[in-house]
Amino acid sequence: MKKESKDNTPFYLGIDGGGSKCKAVIVDVSGKVLGTGISGPANPLHGYEQAINSIVDSAKQALLDAALPIQKISQLVAGVGLAGVNLPSLFNMMAQWQHPFANMYLTTDLHIACLGAHNGNDGAIVIAGTGSCGYSRIKGSTNIVGAHGFPQGDKGSGAWLGLQAVKRVLLSLDGFEQTSQMNNIMLQQLNCRNALELVEAVAKQPASFFARQAFVVFQAARNKDPLALDIIRDGAHYISNVTRRLLLDQPPAISLIGGLASKLTDWLDQDVRLSLRPPEQLPEIGAVIYAKQKTKNKK
Amino acid sequence: MKKESKDNTPFYLGIDGGGSKCKAVIVDVSGKVLGTGISGPANPLHGYEQAINSIVDSAKQALLDAALPIQKISQLVAGVGLAGVNLPSLFNMMAQWQHPFANMYLTTDLHIACLGAHNGNDGAIVIAGTGSCGYSRIKGSTNIVGAHGFPQGDKGSGAWLGLQAVKRVLLSLDGFEQTSQMNNIMLQQLNCRNALELVEAVAKQPASFFARQAFVVFQAARNKDPLALDIIRDGAHYISNVTRRLLLDQPPAISLIGGLASKLTDWLDQDVRLSLRPPEQLPEIGAVIYAKQKTKNKK
Numbered sequence: 001m002k003k004e005s006k007d008n009t010p011f012y013l014g015i016d017g018g019g020s021k022c023k024a025v026i027v028d029v030s031g032k033v034l035g036t037g038i039s040g041p042a043n044p045l046h047g048y049e050q051a052i053n054s055i056v057d058s059a060k061q062a063l064l065d066a067a068l069p070i071q072k073i074s075q076l077v078a079g080v081g082l083a084g085v086n087l088p089s090l091f092n093m094m095a096q097w098q099h100p101f102a103n104m105y106l107t108t109d110l111h112i113a114c115l116g117a118h119n120g121n122d123g124a125i126v127i128a129g130t131g132s133c134g135y136s137r138i139k140g141s142t143n144i145v146g147a148h149g150f151p152q153g154d155k156g157s158g159a160w161l162g163l164q165a166v167k168r169v170l171l172s173l174d175g176f177e178q179t180s181q182m183n184n185i186m187l188q189q190l191n192c193r194n195a196l197e198l199v200e201a202v203a204k205q206p207a208s209f210f211a212r213q214a215f216v217v218f219q220a221a222r223n224k225d226p227l228a229l230d231i232i233r234d235g236a237h238y239i240s241n242v243t244r245r246l247l248l249d250q251p252p253a254i255s256l257i258g259g260l261a262s263k264l265t266d267w268l269d270q271d272v273r274l275s276l277r278p279p280e281q282l283p284e285i286g287a288v289i290y291a292k293q294k295t296k297n298k299k
Numbered sequence: 300m301k302k303e304s305k306d307n308t309p310f311y312l313g314i315d316g317g318g319s320k321c322k323a324v325i326v327d328v329s330g331k332v333l334g335t336g337i338s339g340p341a342n343p344l345h346g347y348e349q350a351i352n353s354i355v356d357s358a359k360q361a362l363l364d365a366a367l368p369i370q371k372i373s374q375l376v377a378g379v380g381l382a383g384v385n386l387p388s389l390f391n392m393m394a395q396w397q398h399p400f401a402n403m404y405l406t407t408d409l410h411i412a413c414l415g416a417h418n419g420n421d422g423a424i425v426i427a428g429t430g431s432c433g434y435s436r437i438k439g440s441t442n443i444v445g446a447h448g449f450p451q452g453d454k455g456s457g458a459w460l461g462l463q464a465v466k467r468v469l470l471s472l473d474g475f476e477q478t479s480q481m482n483n484i485m486l487q488q489l490n491c492r493n494a495l496e497l498v499e500a501v502a503k504q505p506a507s508f509f510a511r512q513a514f515v516v517f518q519a520a521r522n523k524d525p526l527a528l529d530i531i532r533d534g535a536h537y538i539s540n541v542t543r544r545l546l547l548d549q550p551p552a553i554s555l556i557g558g559l560a561s562k563l564t565d566w567l568d569q570d571v572r573l574s575l576r577p578p579e580q581l582p583e584i585g586a587v588i589y590a591k592q593k594t595k596n597k598k
Binding site (some may be wrong): 045046086087088089145146147148149151152153163166167170171174175176195196199200202203204238241245 | 386387466473503544
């Protein structure tokens with residue numbers, strides 16, 4: 001279903017859709033970035049309608065930013081990397097979407113992040129953002145480590161760090177753990193006077209809420225708070241182990257990416273830290289690279 | 300708004316509404332149980348409409364069971380104990396419900412459980428069901444320990460045990476924890492072939508789902524599985540501590556109640572185990588006791 005009109009050079013749209021936000025970039029054939037956009041959550045696990053709305057919204061914003069007409073959306077060749085679509089049922093659901101683009105090449109957020117980090121080349125990435133996991137792609141074969149989701153997994157991620165903080169603050173306020181600097185930081189941040197109000201403030205909150213509480217742990221750790229140090233060390237230990245696991249695949253390069261990458265790096269084991277290389281491109285550019293690779297393969 | 304018709308002796312309705320189910324009992328003025336009913340979740344935190352529907356459904360079932368006409372619902376004096384209403388916002392929401400009963404006396408599920416366990420007398424309870432917490436009521440003053448909710452708290456509860464199991468099975472299947480007997484029990488139970496299918500099966504599941512996985516831990520622990528033993532000991536340690544905390548209030552009696560009570564008792568510290576007394580009545584009877592106390596106070 002190629003909707004692309006023949007008289008126009010196509011633009012590429014790169015989408016990086018995660019549990020907290022969706023980022024879009026529009027790039028011309030030469031690779032020049034024309035515009036970017038950002039919108040809400042785009043993990044279809046948390047809602048199909050929300051995911052497709054976020055993708056379209058961010059694309060429209062990027063068109064606006066690029067000073068291109070909205071109608072141009074039907075000429076975009078889209079590379080779309082989404083969280084959640086590693087689950088086959090969600091991949092199939094999204095693949096059947098009657099999208100407004102000329103073409104859509106769908107893959108996981110992990111794949112585009114890896115393509116971005118290594119500028120289209122083979123390699124591995126460890127992601128520590130709202131969630132966490134490891135991913136490598138070498139000679140066409142893929143390895144995923146972790147990606148267990150919230151609240152049952154994603155150790156070392158923002159949501160995991162925030163959940164541990166909430167957990168231990170509640171126990172501490174009840175006197176089952178020692179007093180922690182996290183207690184007051186968190187109560188203040190969430191505008192709560194006591195444990196009961198904190199219970200109410202955190203009830204039924206999504207992973208993104210807990211990820212926003214991760215800063216509490218880092219702030220308290222800076223002042224050597226033992227509970228906060230314990231949480232960070234536990235999380236960083238897991239991230240170190242995930243990295244080591246990926247290194248067994250002997251990737252040409254490995255990068256730590258995601259919102260917590262810079263904060264976590266110092267806490268990783270030295271051998272792991274030394275193995276890491278800064279990412280070359282953003283995940284949304286990785287999505288463009290993916291679309292270009294797929295278009296090329298089609299020819 | 301007394302809807303009770305003057306020419307009829309009232310019946311009492313006792314409601315115990317929790318996160319997994321709602322139990323109803325109808326009792327006559329002499330205290331004789333006429334009928335019982337059971338329906339779905341009734342914690343308003345998980346949905347107001349669902350909560351009120353579950354309450355009404357279970358009440359209608361109890362009327363049916365008692366061979367009383369459904370219209371009799373408007374003559375019932377209802378004692379309603381609900382999970383979630385310890386949060387003031389939810390208490391107020393439920394208190395404003397235009398209920399179909401003659402009168403409704405609303406309180407927490409903890410309060411009615413305690414009234415039931417000690418047949419209307421002062422005392423303390425430790426609940427280990429889908430969630431966990433401690434509660435005491437002595438000379439009109441109340442103490443709540445825990446009740447932090449899922450997934451951030453409720454240690455030692457079914458949901459907590461199940462979540463720990465899922466967490467560790469996923470890490471074990473990824474090779475980050477030793478192999479556990481829980482791995483195969485859980486994969487089989489959830490009809491999954493591997494970690495990826497397990498990730499999909501547990502994604503976005505509520506506390507009640509995780510509570511149903513708690514049996515995996517007990518089953519593996521029976522065969523001395525180290526990971527399962529570790530989880531149970533950690534949970535039981537917390538329940539022991541909650542009990543000890545309540546004993547500081549010197550309650551006339553203390554009971555461990557809830558779906559996991561019988562399974563957890565053996566794992567509690569001996570001093571704690573010896574302090575426990577079996578509950579006298581069910582929580583829904585405690586709700587009737589509450590309604591009777593309130594009616595009496597009104598006279």
